[in-house]
Structure formats: structure tokens, C-alpha cells
Amino acid sequence: MSVTYNMQPAFAVDDASLLETDLTTCHLLVMVGQGTFSYVVFDPVGGKFLALKSYNFQPQKLAVADLEMIEQVFDADRLLFTAFRSVLIAFDGADGTLVPEKQYNSQLKKDYLHLAYPEKLQEVVMADILPPPVSIVNIYSVDKDLLGFLRKEFSTDRIVHAHSALLQAYPYDFDFRNYDGVAYVAVQRNRFTLTIYMGGKLLNQQELPWQTGLDVVYHLVNALRLLGLDEQRVKVKLGGVLPNDSDIHRELHKFLPNLEWMQRLPEFQYIGKMLEMPGHYFHNLYALALCV
Known part of the structure; x- marks a missing residue:
């Protein structure tokens, strides 16, 4: 029997610009981890982040507890059902391995991964091919049920690993x-x-x-x-x-x-309430804007 919680975000940041913006031109960037669900709204025209929310809950078995809690986040947060220009879903904490692009063979992606991690019954193996100058392929597995739920709710096939965003963000650091x-x-x-x-x-x-x-x-x-x-x-x-x-x-x-x-990525703009938070908060979440 599932338990219903009153889901409240641990962090919720936005301002009047969210209501004044046509969100159908914006990207929703979502990050899912063990016991966490976070997102930012990103306006690509101004290169600006307009809103951020982050939920925390106690992780148990990912396919059971985390999926149930994320379903309750959807019940509580109506902004998630906005008709955004696109939705990008990032998985944080999934098993993953890196392969140089020159050595990568797409038919062997499961073999690359299972050299480092045992195969799981409910896994889907995916790969992010990172553009130059990174030129690396990030191979990872995600839970089949969780992936299916998120794809259905967001009507998107745009999936990445959180580490792929970090690898694209770090070269911007001085x-x-x-x-x-x-x-x-x-x-x-x-x-x-x-x-x-x-x-x-x-x-x-x-x-x-x-x-x-x-x-x-x-x-x-x-x-x-x-x-x-x-x-x-x-x-x-x-x-x-x-x-x-x-x-x-x-x-x-x-x-x-x-x-x-760490500091915020310098090539983007942030609303005032985000600038009031320490610059090292949500660096990995902001980095998803480099993947859209």
C-alpha cells in the first residue's frame, strides 16, 4: 500500500518574469537522482534561468520508492505539465562508464558497461556522444520503469546522464x-x-x-x-x-x-533570487542547459 505525502520542494526559486514569459519557448531541464527530483526553466532566447525547484525524499529501491515519490511530485507541481518547447531529462547516479569516441562501437555499448557493472534485470542501457572538444561517449543504465514513466509524462525522448552535462560544463572554468x-x-x-x-x-x-x-x-x-x-x-x-x-x-x-x-556558469543569466543563493548550489542542474 503506497503512502501519500504532502510534497513540498526543499528549494523553490522564481519571480514575476516566469509569469511574463511565454513558456512554450522555454526548455524544462529535469534531473532525477536517488531521492531527488529537481528542475529549472530555461529561456534560450535570453540565455536565462527563470525558475528552479528541488525535491528531496528518502531513497529506497529506485523502481519502487523513488518512482512513487516522483509520481506524487507530479500530482503536487502543476508547472510540470506546461507545454514547454522541449523537456530534457537527466539521470544522476546511474551506473556509467566513459569510452573514447574513436574506440566506441554502438553495437557493443552493453559490453562496455558490463565490464564495470553487473547487468540489472530492469535496466535500459543508453549512450551520450559528447561533442568536441570532449569527444567521449558516456554509457550508462537507467531503471526501465522510471524511464518509461518520465518519457510518458513529459512526452520526450531527450535523455542524458548528469555526468555528460558536467563534462561539457567544466571546460568553461578558468x-x-x-x-x-x-x-x-x-x-x-x-x-x-x-x-x-x-x-x-x-x-x-x-x-x-x-x-x-x-x-x-x-x-x-x-x-x-x-x-x-x-x-x-x-x-x-x-x-x-x-x-x-x-x-x-x-x-x-x-x-x-x-x-x-564552484561558481555559476558565466555564459548564462540568472534571476535575482538565484544570484542570492551561493554560486556552488545546483551547478550540475544549470549545466543541463549545455545539452539542449
């Missing part, structure tokens, strides 16, 4: 080509995505679990040392919905001297 190395730490609930570059070359991207800030320090320092990088010289950029005094930020600051917060 430190992207740092020859001492730069590590981007994008934090979600109980896990984080670590992406490491040196001189603009992608060295590593992986998703790792965490419970305390020291867990993040351990995984980050271990990954840097395995790549032959000096954690005392590497620039570390931290992003996610984290307060400035968060445990993760405190622990990273103790061990990594070149620590900074």
Missing part, C-alpha cells in the same frame, strides 16, 4: 587547463562525482560514496596520488548544495590548500 591539475567535486546525497583534469585533459571521472567529510578527503587524495598528482598543488573545486561551514568543506580545507567553491 582553471580547467591548470597544469598542476584540477579536481571537481560535485556532492550529492551520500555520494559525490569526482572529475580530474590536467592541462585540459580528462584523467578520471568516477562516482564515490561518502558519509563524512573525511571520506571525501580519502577518496580524493587517493585518486590524485594514483594519477601521480600532488594534492598540495592541485586546484580543488567543490560544488553541491552545501553550506559554507559544511563538514566536507571543513575537512577538505584541512588537507588541500587550493580549495575553492
Whole structure:
């Protein structure tokens, strides 16, 4: 028997410009993760984000609990049924692996993925071919029932992985080509995505679990040392919905001297209420605008 909750967003940001804009010319950019459902409304004409909402709930089995909770989000949030110009759905936290585009064979995408992850009964294997200068194929699996529900509700086949958006966003960062190395730490609930570059070359991207800030320090320092990088010289950029005094930020600051917060993507515009939030909030959600 399912339980009905009064679904309220953890974050809800908009202003009068949302009512003054013809939303049929706008894109709805949706991100679905384990225990999270977030979206932004993006006006491509002005390159501006007009609204943001983010819901959190306790994840259990993705195909059961998360799907039921997302159904309740749809019942509570009527903006989701607006006739937008397009809807893009991004999956965050799905199993994934990266393959250089030159070595990619579409007929083997399941084989690439299952070298790293076991096959699941309810999975659909998908691939994002990222344009130059990235030139990488991101292969990942998503839950069949959840994918089917979202495709039906939004009437869209535009699907990407959240990591694909991050890989397109990081080259816009000023430190992207740092020859001492730069590590981007994008934090979600109980896990984080670590992406490491040196001189603009992608060295590593992986998703790792965490419970305390020291867990993040351990995984980050271990990954840097395995790549032959000096954690005392590497620039570390931290992003996610984290307060400035968060445990993760405190622990990273103790061990990594070149620590900074990620900032909003500079090529877009944001309503005033978004600019009032810390710049490292929802970096991965804004990055979806690079995929439309």
C-alpha cells in the first residue's frame, strides 16, 4: 500500500518574469537522482534561468520508492505539465562508464558497461556522444520503469546522464587547463562525482560514496596520488548544495590548500533570487542547459 505525502520542494526559486514569459519557448531541464527530483526553466532566447525547484525524499529501491515519490511530485507541481518547447531529462547516479569516441562501437555499448557493472534485470542501457572538444561517449543504465514513466509524462525522448552535462560544463572554468591539475567535486546525497583534469585533459571521472567529510578527503587524495598528482598543488573545486561551514568543506580545507567553491556558469543569466543563493548550489542542474 503506497503512502501519500504532502510534497513540498526543499528549494523553490522564481519571480514575476516566469509569469511574463511565454513558456512554450522555454526548455524544462529535469534531473532525477536517488531521492531527488529537481528542475529549472530555461529561456534560450535570453540565455536565462527563470525558475528552479528541488525535491528531496528518502531513497529506497529506485523502481519502487523513488518512482512513487516522483509520481506524487507530479500530482503536487502543476508547472510540470506546461507545454514547454522541449523537456530534457537527466539521470544522476546511474551506473556509467566513459569510452573514447574513436574506440566506441554502438553495437557493443552493453559490453562496455558490463565490464564495470553487473547487468540489472530492469535496466535500459543508453549512450551520450559528447561533442568536441570532449569527444567521449558516456554509457550508462537507467531503471526501465522510471524511464518509461518520465518519457510518458513529459512526452520526450531527450535523455542524458548528469555526468555528460558536467563534462561539457567544466571546460568553461578558468582553471580547467591548470597544469598542476584540477579536481571537481560535485556532492550529492551520500555520494559525490569526482572529475580530474590536467592541462585540459580528462584523467578520471568516477562516482564515490561518502558519509563524512573525511571520506571525501580519502577518496580524493587517493585518486590524485594514483594519477601521480600532488594534492598540495592541485586546484580543488567543490560544488553541491552545501553550506559554507559544511563538514566536507571543513575537512577538505584541512588537507588541500587550493580549495575553492564552484561558481555559476558565466555564459548564462540568472534571476535575482538565484544570484542570492551561493554560486556552488545546483551547478550540475544549470549545466543541463549545455545539452539542449
